[in-house]
Amino acid sequence: MPDLLRAFALIGIAVVNVSGFAAPATDGFYGAGLETPADRAAYTAMSGLFLMKSYPLFAMMFGAGLAWQLEAADRAGADAGARYFRRMAGLIFLGALHFIFFWHGDILITYGLLGGLLFTLRDASAASLVRLGLGLIALNTLILFLLAALIGAGDAYAPEEMAKARDPAADAAQIRAFTEGSFLDAAAWRLSQLPLVLPSVLIQQGIAVFGFFCLGLAAAKAGVIDQPQARIWRLSRWVFLPIGLLGSLWAAILMTRAGTIVSSQYMLAAAILMTFSTFSALGYAGLMALASQGRPGPIRRFLARAGSASLTAYLVQSLVLSFIFAGYGLGQFGRMSAAEAILTALGVGLASLLLTGLWRSFAARGPLEVLLRRVTYWGRA
Numbered sequence: 400m401p402d403l404l405r406a407f408a409l410i411g412i413a414v415v416n417v418s419g420f421a422a423p424a425t426d427g428f429y430g431a432g433l434e435t436p437a438d439r440a441a442y443t444a445m446s447g448l449f450l451m452k453s454y455p456l457f458a459m460m461f462g463a464g465l466a467w468q469l470e471a472a473d474r475a476g477a478d479a480g481a482r483y484f485r486r487m488a489g490l491i492f493l494g495a496l497h498f499i500f501f502w503h504g505d506i507l508i509t510y511g512l513l514g515g516l517l518f519t520l521r522d523a524s525a526a527s528l529v530r531l532g533l534g535l536i537a538l539n540t541l542i543l544f545l546l547a548a549l550i551g552a553g554d555a556y557a558p559e560e561m562a563k564a565r566d567p568a569a570d571a572a573q574i575r576a577f578t579e580g581s582f583l584d585a586a587a588w589r590l591s592q593l594p595l596v597l598p599s600v601l602i603q604q605g606i607a608v609f610g611f612f613c614l615g616l617a618a619a620k621a622g623v624i625d626q627p628q629a630r631i632w633r634l635s636r637w638v639f640l641p642i643g644l645l646g647s648l649w650a651a652i653l654m655t656r657a658g659t660i661v662s663s664q665y666m667l668a669a670a671i672l673m674t675f676s677t678f679s680a681l682g683y684a685g686l687m688a689l690a691s692q693g694r695p696g697p698i699r700r701f702l703a704r705a706g707s708a709s710l711t712a713y714l715v716q717s718l719v720l721s722f723i724f725a726g727y728g729l730g731q732f733g734r735m736s737a738a739e740a741i742l743t744a745l746g747v748g749l750a751s752l753l754l755t756g757l758w759r760s761f762a763a764r765g766p767l768e769v770l771l772r773r774v775t776y777w778g779r780a
Contacts, residue, residue, distance in 0.1 A: 408709075419502070420720040501717040631681075642682075643675045
């Protein structure tokens with residue numbers, strides 16, 4: 400079940416991330432990519448089905464991973480803390496390389512930093528972790544609602560300043576780097592964004608990420624994260640999933656009509672999406688629990704193997720998407736509509752699973768999983 404969850408989330412990660420590869424950071428697809436009904440339908444589907452739903456699944460699996468690592472260290476009589484913090488340091492290092500050379504929306508740095516904080520909760524009860532997790536997700540949702548209100552106030556009382564924030568010239572450096580620049584020019588632009596992006600991610604998303612860490616750790620402590628027949632998963636797919644998808648569809652329609660990322664309507668839609676993200680993520684987990692029941696066939700085994708190499712698949716997606724869109728590759732930056740880019744990303748997401756599934760057919764672990772384990776276990780993979 401955990402590996403099927405990761406495989407499903409990987410597809411969503413690709414289609415959500417593609418706007419950051421394909422279009423200017425402060426514009427997204429709103430500049431010229433949502434002009435046709437097909438574009439708007441694709442963007443609505445992406446937002447309603449995957450946005451703010453894929454990373455919670457990964458975050459829950461990450462939280463559960465702490466419990467599994469503690470159990471493994473206890474069986475081996477090893478220092479769990481030393482192992483765990485070496486792993487977090489390895490994630491931060493990989494994330495920094497990933498951010499600079501391939502994808503300025505990297506999540507590994509955030510996971511590594513917040514993962515260290517999660518270790519302090521290793522002895523907390525499942526009930527306490529659930530309360531804390533839900534509280535943090537609610538807090539992050541409130542922050543997004545407040546940001547929507549602040550942008551709305553800015554439009555009302557400081558329209559000239561808000562107009563500057565929406566000035567297309569703000570993206571000129573990125574456009575040059577990603578259309579005319581070399582590989583190193585693009586890397587230099589990404590590096591320049593690190594001091595801006597990391598605090599933004601931690602504020603707008605990081606609090607909820609940590610909340611989902613807590614829910615995943617709680618599920619592992621309660622013994623349900625790898626038990627597909629547990630009652631919570633039946634409740635999730637029959638009750639939480641419909642609520643989550645209906646609310647997400649409402650938010651996605653609002654988001655598609657926003658007109659620009661820097662708008663109160665866009666931020667309001669994002670806040671509504673996060674409101675329903677817990678329902679959607681748990682609902683998807685319930686579906687994956689259902690899919691993992693019974694005797695596994697070849698397709699399910701293949702997808703589970705692919706999901707077990709999720710770090711490799713995630714980084715492969717970034718490598719391929721950056722090559723497709725950047726000027727040093729196929730040069731499609733700013734040239735694809737939303738529908739074209741999202742369908743391209745869907746293909747890349749499926750291809751990444753195909754690659755990792757084939758790799759895992761003859762190898763015990765994905766190549767980057769081996770590298771991270773060597774750091775975690777001081778040389779042993």
